[in-house]
Amino acid sequence: MANSKLYKGSLNTIILKLLEEQGKMYGYEMAQKVKELTKGELNITEGALYPALHKLEAEGLLDVEVAKVDNRLRKYYKLTEQGEKETINRLAELEEFIRSMQRLVNPDWSIN
Amino acid sequence: MANSKLYKGSLNTIILKLLEEQGKMYGYEMAQKVKELTKGELNITEGALYPALHKLEAEGLLDVEVAKVDNRLRKYYKLTEQGEKETINRLAELEEFIRSMQRLVNPDWSIN
DNA sequence: TCTTATGCATAAGAAAATTATGTATATATT
DNA sequence: AATATATACATAATTTTCTTATGCATAAGA
Numbered sequence: 705m706a707n708s709k710l711y712k713g714s715l716n717t718i719i720l721k722l723l724e725e726q727g728k729m730y731g732y733e734m735a736q737k738v739k740e741l742t743k744g745e746l747n748i749t750e751g752a753l754y755p756a757l758h759k760l761e762a763e764g765l766l767d768v769e770v771a772k773v774d775n776r777l778r779k780y781y782k783l784t785e786q787g788e789k790e791t792i793n794r795l796a797e798l799e800e801f802i803r804s805m806q807r808l809v810n811p812d813w814s815i816n
Numbered sequence: 817m818a819n820s821k822l823y824k825g826s827l828n829t830i831i832l833k834l835l836e837e838q839g840k841m842y843g844y845e846m847a848q849k850v851k852e853l854t855k856g857e858l859n860i861t862e863g864a865l866y867p868a869l870h871k872l873e874a875e876g877l878l879d880v881e882v883a884k885v886d887n888r889l890r891k892y893y894k895l896t897e898q899g900e901k902e903t904i905n906r907l908a909e910l911e912e913f914i915r916s917m918q919r920l921v922n923p924d925w926s927i928n
Numbered sequence: 929t930c931t932t933a934t935g936c937a938t939a940a941g942a943a944a945a946t947t948a949t950g951t952a953t954a955t956a957t958t
Numbered sequence: 959a960a961t962a963t964a965t966a967c968a969t970a971a972t973t974t975t976c977t978t979a980t981g982c983a984t985a986a987g988a
Contacts, residue, residue, distance in 0.1 A: 709825035710913040712944075712975060721921055732935050742916040752976055754937060776935060776984055795921060802917055804854040805826065809833055809910055825944070825976095844966050864945055866968060888953055888966060 711746055715756050717798045718748075720765065720783065720791040728769070728782040731757055757781060765790050827860065827868050829910045832877065832895065832903040840881070840894040843869055869893060877902050 711718075722734050729737070735748045757779075760766045765787035769780045783791060834846055841849070847860045869891075872878045877899035881892045895903060 709943080709976085710829075710910065711917075712825045714917065715975080718920055730935080732933095738920065741920055745912065745916040746920075749977060750936080751938080751978070756975090758937095774934090774985065778935070798917070798921055800857060802914055802921070804857040805910070805914055808830055808850065808853055808858075809907060809914070827944080842966080861946065862967080863947070863969080868944085870968095886954065886965090890966070 714798060715748065715752060716760060717794045719753075719756060719760060719781075720787065720794055723766070723781060723783050724788070724791050724795075728780045730771075730778040730780050732778075760787070826910060827864055828872060829903075829906040830860075831865075831868060831872060831893075832899065832906055835878070835893060835895050836900070836903050836907075840892045842883075842890040842892050844890075872899070 718738060719734060722729055722737060726737075731750075731753050735750070735753055738746050738748050757766065761768055761781070765784060766781045767784050767787075769782070771778045771780055830850060831846060834841055834849060838849075843862075843865050847862070847865055850858050850860050869878065873880055873893070876896060878893045879896050879899075881894070883890045883892055
């Protein structure tokens with residue numbers, strides 16, 4: 705994972721974004737989804753993912769619902785009302801951040 | 817600074833990129849330049865900047881040259897040969913990272 | 929049967945920032 | 959003249975956020 709250092713700080717926003725578009729997901733599923741969407745570029749480790757989910761839950765941004773599928777545990781997360789509002793803010797910040805990075809790194813790219 | 821958490825990990829690459837295009841710069845100047853280029857979005861703190869410069873120097877990616885201007889100290893940094901090579905690699909990684917983030921956050925943006 | 933995949937969790941350690949200081953000179957403001 | 963702000967560096971203490979390592983448990987595939 706060449707980019708491992710770079711995505712520091714964006715994990716929470718990634719989680720929120722996934723839940724915004726998917727409705728509800730469980731942790732393992734999120735990691736798979738990110739790997740798929742980024743063609744293996746971003747690999748969310750479990751040691752980062754689960755604590756992040758717990759923290760977002762503690763902050764009141766996520767709700768949990770435990771399910772049992774094939775005799776295995778799954779914890780489905782979804783956005784709370786507050787979580788939906790926060791997601792909008794954090795996505796805006798992340799997009800602005802991405803634009804800033806583009807301006808720094810490749811000014812002639814695109815003017816988004 | 818709304819994005820403060822997000823740029824973690826990219827500071828080193830930003831420094832290298834600045835030196836690649838500007839030739840030589842001193843620390844304070846870099847911080848000003850980044851603020852200007854990002855329209856105040858990214859604020860590099862001195863507590864992050866100076867240790868990062870020292871580390872890049874220790875790694876052999878930067879050379880220093882001390883100057884005195886208006887009776888004030890300045891430390892001009894420039895890329896070493898090794899630094900130039902590393903810069904190319906790290907910029908490629910950062911650009912790939914930005915694309916990944918775009919795919920995650922805003923799939924319909926641009927296909928760079 | 930043994931490995932891989934699924935699915936969660938947490939502790940120890942490392943990396944990379946922020947925040948808070950500190951030093952010193954120059955310029956602008958009151 | 960005094961004070962605040964800008965310039966220019968530096969570092970220590972702390973915090974945030976990861977990685978790595980470990981652990982438990984079930985299902986599926988080789």
